[in-house]
Amino acid sequence: MEFPVYVVLPAAGSGERMGINQPKQFCHILGLPLIIYTIECFERLPWITRIFVVISLEKMNYMQRILNESDFQKVELVEGDSTRHRSIRNGVNAICNPDDNEQADMEKGVVIIHDAVRPFVDEDTLRKLTLAASEFGASGAIRPLVSTTVAADEDGFLDHTLVRSKYRASHTPQAFSYPIIKTAYEKISEDNLDFGTECLHLAQEYCQVKAKLIEAPDDVWKVTYRRDLYAAEALLKEKRVFPCLVGFDDNRLVKSIQSHLAEKSLRCSSVHWLTSTPKHINSIAIMVEGEENVQDQANEALNWLEEHATDGGCLIMILLMKCPPNMEKLHQIAHTLSNQSKGSAINVSILVLEEKTYYMGAVERIGSLVTTLMFDRLSAFSGQLFVV
Amino acid sequence: MEFPVYVVLPAAGSGERMGINQPKQFCHILGLPLIIYTIECFERLPWITRIFVVISLEKMNYMQRILNESDFQKVELVEGDSTRHRSIRNGVNAICNPDDNEQADMEKGVVIIHDAVRPFVDEDTLRKLTLAASEFGASGAIRPLVSTTVAADEDGFLDHTLVRSKYRASHTPQAFSYPIIKTAYEKISEDNLDFGTECLHLAQEYCQVKAKLIEAPDDVWKVTYRRDLYAAEALLKEKRVFPCLVGFDDNRLVKSIQSHLAEKSLRCSSVHWLTSTPKHINSIAIMVEGEENVQDQANEALNWLEEHATDGGCLIMILLMKCPPNMEKLHQIAHTLSNQSKGSAINVSILVLEEKTYYMGAVERIGSLVTTLMFDRLSAFSGQLFVV
Numbered sequence: 001m002e003f004p005v006y007v008v009l010p011a012a013g014s015g016e017r018m019g020i021n022q023p024k025q026f027c028h029i030l031g032l033p034l035i036i037y038t039i040e041c042f043e044r045l046p047w048i049t050r051i052f053v054v055i056s057l058e059k060m061n062y063m064q065r066i067l068n069e070s071d072f073q074k075v076e077l078v079e080g081d082s083t084r085h086r087s088i089r090n091g092v093n094a095i096c097n098p099d100d101n102e103q104a105d106m107e108k109g110v111v112i113i114h115d116a117v118r119p120f121v122d123e124d125t126l127r128k129l130t131l132a133a134s135e136f137g138a139s140g141a142i143r144p145l146v147s148t149t150v151a152a153d154e155d156g157f158l159d160h161t162l163v164r165s166k167y168r169a170s171h172t173p174q175a176f177s178y179p180i181i182k183t184a185y186e187k188i189s190e191d192n193l194d195f196g197t198e199c200l201h202l203a204q205e206y207c208q209v210k211a212k213l214i215e216a217p218d219d220v221w222k223v224t225y226r227r228d229l230y231a232a233e234a235l236l237k238e239k240r241v242f243p244c245l246v247g248f249d250d251n252r253l254v255k256s257i258q259s260h261l262a263e264k265s266l267r268c269s270s271v272h273w274l275t276s277t278p279k280h281i282n283s284i285a286i287m288v289e290g291e292e293n294v295q296d297q298a299n300e301a302l303n304w305l306e307e308h309a310t311d312g313g314c315l316i317m318i319l320l321m322k323c324p325p326n327m328e329k330l331h332q333i334a335h336t337l338s339n340q341s342k343g344s345a346i347n348v349s350i351l352v353l354e355e356k357t358y359y360m361g362a363v364e365r366i367g368s369l370v371t372t373l374m375f376d377r378l379s380a381f382s383g384q385l386f387v388v
Numbered sequence: 389m390e391f392p393v394y395v396v397l398p399a400a401g402s403g404e405r406m407g408i409n410q411p412k413q414f415c416h417i418l419g420l421p422l423i424i425y426t427i428e429c430f431e432r433l434p435w436i437t438r439i440f441v442v443i444s445l446e447k448m449n450y451m452q453r454i455l456n457e458s459d460f461q462k463v464e465l466v467e468g469d470s471t472r473h474r475s476i477r478n479g480v481n482a483i484c485n486p487d488d489n490e491q492a493d494m495e496k497g498v499v500i501i502h503d504a505v506r507p508f509v510d511e512d513t514l515r516k517l518t519l520a521a522s523e524f525g526a527s528g529a530i531r532p533l534v535s536t537t538v539a540a541d542e543d544g545f546l547d548h549t550l551v552r553s554k555y556r557a558s559h560t561p562q563a564f565s566y567p568i569i570k571t572a573y574e575k576i577s578e579d580n581l582d583f584g585t586e587c588l589h590l591a592q593e594y595c596q597v598k599a600k601l602i603e604a605p606d607d608v609w610k611v612t613y614r615r616d617l618y619a620a621e622a623l624l625k626e627k628r629v630f631p632c633l634v635g636f637d638d639n640r641l642v643k644s645i646q647s648h649l650a651e652k653s654l655r656c657s658s659v660h661w662l663t664s665t666p667k668h669i670n671s672i673a674i675m676v677e678g679e680e681n682v683q684d685q686a687n688e689a690l691n692w693l694e695e696h697a698t699d700g701g702c703l704i705m706i707l708l709m710k711c712p713p714n715m716e717k718l719h720q721i722a723h724t725l726s727n728q729s730k731g732s733a734i735n736v737s738i739l740v741l742e743e744k745t746y747y748m749g750a751v752e753r754i755g756s757l758v759t760t761l762m763f764d765r766l767s768a769f770s771g772q773l774f775v776v
């Protein structure tokens with residue numbers, strides 16, 4: 001971008017829709033508050049200049065502590081206020097203090113406004129919105145309506161149904177040229193400050209700017225209800241898992257595992273193929289018949305993972321046994337592998353199942369175990385022998 | 389109810405919004421297709437007379453097989469058609485063949501129309517809708533709008549913003565008096581059959597009946613995107629877990645566990661209190677200091693669970709050690725407990741952590757392990773010793 005791009009993230013709300021005590025932007029997912037994942041969406045983009053996170057006074061210390069533990073370079077905290085518009089106004093006003101080399105360009109700058117509870121926003125959408133705001137003054141992300149919108153009469157009966165195709169749901173991110181959003185918040189009425197929620201409406205009412213509407217992917221979805229935290233957690237786990245299934249002949253099992261992995265898992269027929277596997281793979285499941293070659297194959301895969309999956313990962317050996325397994329020997333193997341992987345961030349687990357059990361319908365169970373081990377990546381599961 | 393209540397569940401759609409191959413109503417969750425959970429919401433209510441599930445021709449055999457494995461008494465399969473309205477019409481027409489003792493009441497009957505992909509609908513909402521349909525001819529569930537609804541002009545710019553408070557999102561279930569919905573589908577135009585989706589609109593257009601709108605809880609939410617499958621799975625798991633935390637002094641740990649358990653977990657200070665615990669408890673986590681009393685406390689809890697948690701459950705012993713644990717002894721205890729619980733559906737796991745590790749921030753890890761063990765209830769985890 002040839003102009004500065006600022007982000008305002010209002011996060012001073014209380015999240016009363018969740019049915020939980022915590023404002024949802026601070027709910028922990030995989031050990032970090034949700035808002036961190038949202039900030040990360042902007043922090044990592046080189047064309048984003050600064051990020052203003054608007055926080056309520058009582059959360060200010062907490063948020064500062066979290067930020068101190070992160071590597072974020074662009075984030076500034078701004079004190080929030082009692083309503084969404086009042087908080088965003090504080091964020092927009094905080095932009096006024098630019099670096100020397102920003103000063104000249106500031107009037108050409110763009111302000112992106114986004115919700116702290118939409119942690120999956122993608123670069124493409126942000127780029128389109130920013131360019132549209134620079135050209136037209138304002139822009140907003142829209143999605144098709146999932147439900148029909150209806151209007152009720154005074155007595156609570158259906159008055160009329162909106163034609164679904166004529167309307168869209170307005171989401172964030174939204175973007176504004178800096179002078180437009182600044183002027184809108186200078187002119188805004190007390191009534192709008194207290195009861196309004198939509199920034200596009202302000203640009204229209206106070207600056208006569210019609211926002212360009214941009215169709216966004218579902219990634220802009222908002223964590224609204226408690227169930228959305230489950231979805232967000234699963235998606236974040238899924239995002240960090242890059243699986244490779246080695247030696248899987250059974251398509252039902254592959255399908256069961258893939259249904260949890262966005263169908264992005266690679267497959268290869270032998271562990272020797274790992275050398276030509278993309279380097280981002282970090283979770284390997286290997287299916288072997290009998291216990292003879294387990295140790296060798298596991299070693300080969302573990303070496304590969306230790307070299308490439310430096311952010312952590314897992315190795316799952318699935319042993320298909322024609323006869324009852326020698327448990328003592330398997331325990332020994334599990335123990336050895338666990339010791340070997342101790343220094344690395346790779347969890348090793350062994351699943352053992354007898355062939356006759358397998359064909360009696362263990363597919364769902366194995367699929368569920370494999371994905372739990374890949375997703376949860378709990379080191380407490382490392383070195384474990386699971387008999388299915 | 390003093391009249392028959394029929395249910396029509398259109399499930400002939402292809403679910404192309406999911407980004408997965410499978411129509412979402414047939415996606416497996418905890419080993420069963422989603423639609424089974426939805427049918428269960430109606431089957432269990434004594435005042436529901438019959439349930440007509442509308443299925444595409446190619447899924448008919450599959451669905452019949454699933455039904456044969458279930459205990460459902462009220463379900464009939466109806467062949468679907470190319471659009472939502474055509475499929476629902478087939479379902480409504482299938483009602484015409486009542487038992488002899490239904491015949492007289494049929495004209496007073498109510499037809500509930502619901503989506504197969506809304507598996508959490510509650511009895512209270514169904515009852516309200518049914519009574520309203522009986523009184524006013526039609527009724528529908530509504531929810532507040534989560535996003536602002538906007539209209540675009542021809543060039544893709546914001547034309548106007550709807551005042552959010554004046555509109556509602558229309559959901560299912562919806563309910564109709566039998567004569568109304570029957571007449572509506574007799575009079576429906578080809579255009580509506582092909583392009584319409586909203587049944588309330590049909591009652592209004594063809595029978596001049598204004599539907600009574602009923603505010604419903606979020607339970608009526610629809611599984612629309614792939615991420616919703618994660619949320620549905622977690623909620624279904626959560627629904628079957630009734631936890632009791634014994635001897636937990638640390639509120640941070642309780643909070644971490646409760647954040648995954650809808651805060652419904654009971655707490656008691658000692659295992660002896662289990663005798664006065666509600667009988668539906670099926671997942672017990674006990675925190676003990678040192679390894680002396682583990683075996684006794686575990687036995688007491690296990691006996692209790694084996695008696696009461698006949699649908700399965702789990703026992704998790706969390707050992708807080710002041711000094712490095714005697715792993716051999718603990719392995720022995722885990723082994724003994726695992727053998728004891730072998731015949732039952734109760735999984736037993738032991739978590740061991742040293743006190744010094746605990747205070748260094750193992751809270752999130754333990755919370756995550758405990759909820760994984762309670763939620764996933766994988767018997768492969770039973771008898772395992774986890775060193776945190």
